[in-house]
Amino acid sequence: MLDRGKLLTADDAAPTDRSIGGGVAHVYAPVRLWHWANAAAILVLSLTGYLIGTGTPAMKGEASRNFLFGYIRFAHFAAGYVASVGFLLRIYWALMGNAHAIQIFCVPLWRGCFWREVYQEILWYAFLTGDPDRRPGHDRLAQLAMFFMFTQTITFMVVTGFALYGQGAGTDSWQYKVFGWLFSIWPNSQDVHTLHHLGLWVIVMFALVHIYAVIREDIISRRSFFSKKIG
Amino acid sequence: MDDATETFYSVIRRQGITRRSFHKFCSVTAASLGLGSLTASNIAHALETKPRVPVIWLHGLECTCCSESFIRSAHPLIKDALLSMISLDYDDTIMAAAGHQAEAILEETRAKYKGRYVLAVEGNPPLKEGGMFCIDGGKPFVEKLRWMAEGAMAIIAWGTCASWGCVQAAKPNPTGAAPIDKVITDKPIIKVPGCPPIAEIMSGLVTFIVTFGKLPELDRQGRPSMFYSERIHDKCYRRSHFDAGQFVEEWDDRYVRKGYCLYKMGCKGPTTYNACSAVRWNGGVSFPVQSGHGCLGCSEDGFWDKGSFYDRLTTIKQFGIEENADKIGMAAAGVLGLTVAAHAAVTAVKRLTHKPDRAAGKGKPS
Numbered sequence: 001m002l003d004r005g006k007l008l009t010a011d012d013a014a015p016t017d018r019s020i021g022g023g024v025a026h027v028y029a030p031v032r033l034w035h036w037a038n039a040a041a042i043l044v045l046s047l048t049g050y051l052i053g054t055g056t057p058a059m060k061g062e063a064s065r066n067f068l069f070g071y072i073r074f075a076h077f078a079a080g081y082v083a084s085v086g087f088l089l090r091i092y093w094a095l096m097g098n099a100h101a102i103q104i105f106c107v108p109l110w111r112g113c114f115w116r117e118v119y120q121e122i123l124w125y126a127f128l129t130g131d132p133d134r135r136p137g138h139d140r141l142a143q144l145a146m147f148f149m150f151t152q153t154i155t156f157m158v159v160t161g162f163a164l165y166g167q168g169a170g171t172d173s174w175q176y177k178v179f180g181w182l183f184s185i186w187p188n189s190q191d192v193h194t195l196h197h198l199g200l201w202v203i204v205m206f207a208l209v210h211i212y213a214v215i216r217e218d219i220i221s222r223r224s225f226f227s228k229k230i231g
Numbered sequence: 232m233d234d235a236t237e238t239f240y241s242v243i244r245r246q247g248i249t250r251r252s253f254h255k256f257c258s259v260t261a262a263s264l265g266l267g268s269l270t271a272s273n274i275a276h277a278l279e280t281k282p283r284v285p286v287i288w289l290h291g292l293e294c295t296c297c298s299e300s301f302i303r304s305a306h307p308l309i310k311d312a313l314l315s316m317i318s319l320d321y322d323d324t325i326m327a328a329a330g331h332q333a334e335a336i337l338e339e340t341r342a343k344y345k346g347r348y349v350l351a352v353e354g355n356p357p358l359k360e361g362g363m364f365c366i367d368g369g370k371p372f373v374e375k376l377r378w379m380a381e382g383a384m385a386i387i388a389w390g391t392c393a394s395w396g397c398v399q400a401a402k403p404n405p406t407g408a409a410p411i412d413k414v415i416t417d418k419p420i421i422k423v424p425g426c427p428p429i430a431e432i433m434s435g436l437v438t439f440i441v442t443f444g445k446l447p448e449l450d451r452q453g454r455p456s457m458f459y460s461e462r463i464h465d466k467c468y469r470r471s472h473f474d475a476g477q478f479v480e481e482w483d484d485r486y487v488r489k490g491y492c493l494y495k496m497g498c499k500g501p502t503t504y505n506a507c508s509a510v511r512w513n514g515g516v517s518f519p520v521q522s523g524h525g526c527l528g529c530s531e532d533g534f535w536d537k538g539s540f541y542d543r544l545t546t547i548k549q550f551g552i553e554e555n556a557d558k559i560g561m562a563a564a565g566v567l568g569l570t571v572a573a574h575a576a577v578t579a580v581k582r583l584t585h586k587p588d589r590a591a592g593k594g595k596p597s
Binding site for chain 2: 053054055056057058059063064065066067068069070072125127167168170171180181183184187188189190191193194195197198200201202204205208209212216220
């Protein structure tokens with residue numbers, strides 16, 4: 001495993017590394033696989049999560065003949081496991097994969113050049129400047145958004161999700177044993193439910209910006225990040 | 232206070248209760264604590280040999296609903312618990328002594344049974360202004376509490392007041408009311424939350440301590456696990472309607488009559504740890520959900536400060552207006568969506584107006 005210093009160097013050097021030319025598939029393949037598994041899981045989690053939060057319209061017939069809410073919750077929990085395991089694999093890949101793989105986990109906020117690039121990109125998105133430098137990997141604003149809106153939120157959602165699941169599974173379940181410490185911070189799990197809901201909306205907002213930025217980038221700068229991921 | 236050294240058995244024999252009734256009581260208590268059949272004889276043995284445990288019951292800022300609940304205990308009957316099992320040396324609500332006589336009992340118990348008596352606290356102390364908002368026996372309650380806690384074996388925090396703070400500690404909490412564990416940090420504290428706690432839980436807990444001479448297993452929050460390890464939701468008799476997706480929508484719709492799940496009406500059952508749905512109330516007659524109203528979550532931390540009793544999400548006040556997480560999230564996503572749309576529009580306009588420029592300047596693939 002790489003040590004931390006090396007990772008940071010790699011992370012910092014990544015955007016100027018122009019030597020990846022034709023190896024796009026090799027650079028992105030595991031991340032791309034994770035991206036779509038994760039996107040599907042998040043789509044299921046968001047829809048079922050919203051339904052679990054608000055409740056469904058009443059089903060007709062006896063309770064013994066219906067299990068709608070049970071199925072919705074099952075889908076939520078199953079997708080939660082997929083997203084969690086995927087996220088763990090993604091962390092593994094961040095440590096073992098190429099230099100770009102760690103970009104969503106480690107943002108060099110302490111580097112002056114990082115902020116200069118952010119400034120350039122803000123000008124670009126505010127229509128105040130022409131074409132910015134094109135580099136492989138995420139651009140700096142995307143990196144910021146991924147770290148603060150996606151990586152941190154998904155970590156929070158996994159932890160709160162398993163803690164809430166542990167309440168249902170019982171105080172002797174491994175989920176409660178591993179994640180039950182959360183209820184030392186928020187003794188009333190109603191607060192955890194509320195924060196878990198807020199997390200959903202952060203993810204929704206991230207998805208909005210993310211999808212817009214990718215499509216826009218694809219059309220305007222022909223960077224073809226989007227079409228490569230689809231294709 | 233010499234009678235505190237005699238056993239439970241000698242006391243009830245003196246009251247004319249037969250040995251047969253005594254063993255019946257032991258069996259019923261063992262059953263109500265969820266213990267095996269052998270434990271009945273253990274309880275009998277303990278009550279025959281162990282000296283009665285002196286209990287001091289203090290009242291701080293409270294409404295006496297815990298006492299009201301306690302005296303309605305059916306298993307064991309409260310008269311058994313009060314007159315025979317424990318030696319309730321001091322409880323200013325129901326004791327005969329008053330004034331200086333009553334205060335003298337505190338001194339005496341504290342000196343005579345140092346480290347052996349149980350301090351049961353109903354309500355909590357206010358801490359602001361040196362505790363002057365609650366004066367008990369001529370001095371601030373918080374001082375009395377600290378003083379009595381010093382010599383106690385353990386402290387029982389009765390109700391949500393003593394466990395979490397309850398209504399007097401709700402925002403803005405002008406008196407600085409604080410739960411017991413914020414004041415006493417060096418003694419084992421058993422939290423028995425609920426507003427009030429269920430009578431059978433209270434008397435069951437006292438029976439446990441008296442019988443086994445030790446504290447029951449406590450959970451992460453300091454509550455006895457045998458009563459607080461499951462949520463109302465986990466044993467709710469309407470749970471099948473929850474899993475089926477059958478919810479009450481309005482308080483007067485036909486689903487109310489069908490007894491559907493009250494989840495959409497803001498029932499706090501899924502976030503509330505208590506034994507209401509298992510033990511129920513008033514000798515097992517009913518509990519809130521059974522009588523048609525959602526759980527308020529009265530045994531949970533800060534339940535007064537979590538917004539409406541009819542909303543499952545905590546009200547978030549930091550945004551200036553009182554809204555819940557979903558409304559805030561939806562509004563934020565909506566604003567962001569509009570921003571994105573506007574940005575897209577500007578991009579399109581720019582692109583159309585500057586098309587020749589861009590076409591000339593671009594053209595390099597990734």
